[in-house]
Amino acid sequence: MKIWVKRAPIALTAAVACGLAISSCGAQNSSDTAAGAANEFASAFARQDATAAADSTTAPGQASDFLTATLTAMHAGRVDVAVHKPVEYSDGTASFSMKTTYTWAKDRQFETTTAGTLRKLSSGWKIQWEPGLLYTGMSRDAQLREIRTDATPAPTVRSASGKTFMYLQPVNQIVLDPSKTNNVKASVAGLVRAISPIAPLITADVVNQMLARKPGEAIIAVTLRNSDMQVLASDPAKVAGVSINRTGQLVMADRRLNSPLEVGLTNYWQAIRDATSGWQVQLVQPGQRPVALAGEQGPAGPNVPTSINQQVQLTLGDAAVEVAQPATILALDADSGGILGMAQNDAAAARGISLDQTYPVGSTLNQVFATVSRVASSSPVTDETLLDRLGLGVKFTVPGAAAPMAGNNVGTIDYKTTGFAASMLNMGALGVAMARAADNAPTSVAPFVIAGTPTKVTGGELGPLDSALTTPILAAMSMTAKNGDASDLTRAGGLKALVGTNGPQGPGWFVGVQDHKVIVIYTEGAQSGTAALQVAQKYFTIK
Missing domain, CATH: 3.40.710.10 (DD-peptidase/beta-lactamase superfamily)
Known part of the structure; x- marks a missing residue:
């Protein structure tokens, strides 16, 4: 239905009202109408099919990359999308609003309401691609993401005397990915040379055995604390195929200690962290601190008392x-x-x-x-x-x-x-x-x-x-x-x-x-x- 006014939404005929939700507009799934094009986009995005959703826009390549990144970063269990008030104008454009609801386990939800425009091209109606379609005001370099949050301070594992036995520390995982180097043998040798002052037992044979157990896959050659990184022979990240993944890990407070009990204690500690974890949806833009848009965080978990001496x-x-x-x-x-x-x-x-x-x-x-x-x-x-x-x-x-x-x-x-x-x-x-x-x-x-x-x-x-x-x-x-x-x-x-x-x-x-x-x-x-x-x-x- 065409409404011959300039950018003025008017009250609604059946064709306009049909845009209230995807489920109510199943018949309009074609780019022959603005409502149909908007609903095609919404339906594909709800299926988390970035490519299909991007095909309904004026810039399929840009849109596909952006939508893929968003869906990956949000990793929602379900996405519900509803198109509201699609209105066509006499100049070959149209407008609509869209409500998107991301749902995760434990009834966690994040909802956005955005506005979009469409243009009538020779190939039919297409959504004018803008990142703001996903969140109002988003730039082309921005990203929506859902992350896990953990309360601070992190629990510690205590010995029988009450002293800290294990605690969360920043660590550096030295990763070798054989698919990212043209010469695996040379990369192994370079990696081993770099870490030899702090990890002399991680020899070329050891690394090659790790690679053999997982053919073609990236392996963690060694995990080092921040202080260990200061005594390396060279920067491992300069070796082809080697990268450094900075993360946190439960480690022994006394570096002289090593025990098979670490695995079980870490699993128990992790269960506490998982039970007390929270979540947050963030708007991330280059050069700026992430902005929290939604989420919830519970209290810090208790320390873990043990019988260990x-x-x-x-x-x-x-x-x-x-x-x-x-x-x-x-x-x-x-x-x-x-x-x-x-x-x-x-x-x-x-x-x-x-x-x-x-x-x-x-x-x-x-x-x-x-x-x-x-x-x-x-x-x-x-x-x-x-x-x-x-x-x-x-x-x-x-x-x-x-x-x-x-x-x-x-x-x-x-x-x-x-x-x-x-x-x-x-x-x-x-x-x-x-x-x-x-x-x-x-x-x-x-x-x-x-x-x-x-x-x-x-x-x-x-x-x-x-x-x-x-x-x-x-x-x-x-x-x-x-x-x-x-x-x-x-x-x-x-x-x-x-x-x-x-x-x-x-x-x-x-x-x-x-x-x-x-x-x-x-x-x-x-x-x-x-x-x-x-x-x-x-x-x-x-x-």
């Missing part, structure tokens, strides 16, 4: 590197079951040794199993129940330390006929149960690392421990420390221990109770039993 963690780290073969060492508080620390050498890290995966125990628990069988044979309690109470027949899921593992089959193996597999958590729980029994607190408890956050126990129940069960096991542990395989350990006064292997190729185990601590050592490879004792001796020497 930083000095114990440092000692464990020094002990783990005593041998070259895979070695992992775990320490627990003998009274509460709190995890004091965990460390492993590079060989164990490469093998992916974890707290909650089960491994063959071999001869390590022979004395325990013999006692369990004897007690079960003279009481109504079954072998399985006794193993559960000792912490051996159950599965532990420790928030902040471990996640459920597929194939974790502890408690389903008949140790009498086919052997037995246990996790380091199982062995730690056994050690704590024995320590508590020795201190007249004969009840097993689950290991934990986040203070006040209970561990999930499945596959059985922990519970009270009868002296008929604990006394013989404690006696056997004392004998192992005094006259058995652990008798050569020095500076280990009062030690009670279980030591064993699963044959010549291992694995090897050490479970020790001493000085109100439980120490669990797991090693792999030839002579792994000897290796476990070497790690134990290092621990007792430096603790």
